[in-house]
Amino acid sequence: MARTPLMAGNWKMNMDHLEATALLQKLAWTLKDLKHDFSTVEVAVIPPFTDIRSVQNLVESDELDIVYGAQDVSIHDNGAYTGEISTAMLTKLGCTYVVVGHSERREYHGETNKLVGQKAKKALDAGIIPIMCCGEALEIRKEGTHVEYVVGQINDMLAQLSAEEVARSVIAYEPIWAIGTGEVATPENAQEVCSAIRAKVADMFDEATAQAVRIQYGGSVKSSNVVEIMAQPDVDGALVGGASLKADEFAKIVTYQQA
Numbered sequence: 001m002a003r004t005p006l007m008a009g010n011w012k013m014n015m016d017h018l019e020a021t022a023l024l025q026k027l028a029w030t031l032k033d034l035k036h037d038f039s040t041v042e043v044a045v046i047p048p049f050t051d052i053r054s055v056q057n058l059v060e061s062d063e064l065d066i067v068y069g070a071q072d073v074s075i076h077d078n079g080a081y082t083g084e085i086s087t088a089m090l091t092k093l094g095c096t097y098v099v100v101g102h103s104e105r106r107e108y109h110g111e112t113n114k115l116v117g118q119k120a121k122k123a124l125d126a127g128i129i130p131i132m133c134c135g136e137a138l139e140i141r142k143e144g145t146h147v148e149y150v151v152g153q154i155n156d157m158l159a160q161l162s163a164e165e166v167a168r169s170v171i172a173y174e175p176i177w178a179i180g181t182g183e184v185a186t187p188e189n190a191q192e193v194c195s196a197i198r199a200k201v202a203d204m205f206d207e208a209t210a211q212a213v214r215i216q217y218g219g220s221v222k223s224s225n226v227v228e229i230m231a232q233p234d235v236d237g238a239l240v241g242g243a244s245l246k247a248d249e250f251a252k253i254v255t256y257q258q259a
Contacts, residue, residue: 003214005230006170006237007254008044008131009244010071010099010218011051020051021058026247028064034255038065042237043254044097045244046071046131049085052093060094069097069128072105075118087126098123099239101133101157103176113156120157124165131170131216131239132157134197138177146175147196154200163205167212171197172239178219180241187225190217191232198234223252227259 015023024045031043044067047055055068070093074084090098100123101116120130134153136146150173158166173193175185185193194215202210217229218239229235244250252259 003212003236004040004042006042006044006214006216007240007250008046008069008097008099008216008237009240009250010046010102011048011245012071012104012241013048014245015047015051017051017054020047021054023245023247024055024058024064024066025062027250028062028066030247030251031066031254034251034258036251036255040257041254042067044069046097046099052090052095056094067096069095069099069131071099071102073098073100073119073123073128075115075122087122087128090128091126095128097129097131097170099131099133099172103133103135103174103179107176113153114159117157117160120169121160121165124161124168129168129170131172133172133174133218133239135174135176135219141175141177147193150193151196151200154197155204158201158204163209166201166205167209170214170216170237172216172218173197174218174239180220182220184220184225185217187228187232187235190229190235194232194234221253223249223256223259226253226256230256 046069070090074086077086100119105111120132123130134150136149140146140149178184197215198210201213214236216237216239217235221238221240222243
């Protein structure tokens with residue numbers, strides 16, 4: 001089954017709404033100059049909540065092919081949940097994607113695999129595609145139990161989803177030791193775990209679901225290593241952090257097929 005690669009730029013807590021507009025405009029212009037075919041590689045930006053309305057306005061007014069999403073979502077519909085953002089709010093803003101379970105959310109906010117699965121379910125019910133993150137810390141990698149650890153995360157996160165929901169979702173494998181450190185998993189490292197994730201999905205559901213779900217790699221992805229990473233059969237895109245804050249660099253990552 002042909003899976004369209006997804007390059008998603010996670011801006012994290014960077015860019016006010018004016019900076020976001022400027023970055024998105026430059027990215028759109030750069031991709032246009034490079035004659036990027038969005039049917040071959042999908043492009044998404046994941047800005048802070050405060051930027052989403054500005055991003056929406058620009059995407060709609062300029063009829064951009066770039067899609068966008070949010071960095072988190074609440075499991076609640078509405079009510080007394082100060083600081084939370086609901087799926088209904090994101091839907092009104094036209095979000096295609098939402099990242100759930102990023103390692104930074106897990107570390108700083110104590111998010112569990114079960115909660116990540118609940119958020120993914122909430123997003124899917126609202127017609128938003130979750131990008132479900134998983135990955136191991138350095139000590140787990142050194143112990144050699146990284147595959148078992150990540151497969152366990154997948155088991156817990158997908159337990160409350162149907163095969164059809166999983167097929168519509170995106171899973172992002174992000175080894176924590178490679179996020180923002182300059183360290184990057186080798187293409188073989190990425191393939192080993194992404195292949196194990198796909199095998200786990202097949203075991204939990206069926207082979208068709210496993211072949212449909214897109215699995216990204218995230219962790220210090222840049223233009224100098226993306227070609228080798230994307231050559232792996234079970235890697236279907238990248239969740240890009242710091243490199244996505246530079247329009248020229250992110251555009252090179254998106255257009256890796258031209259390299």
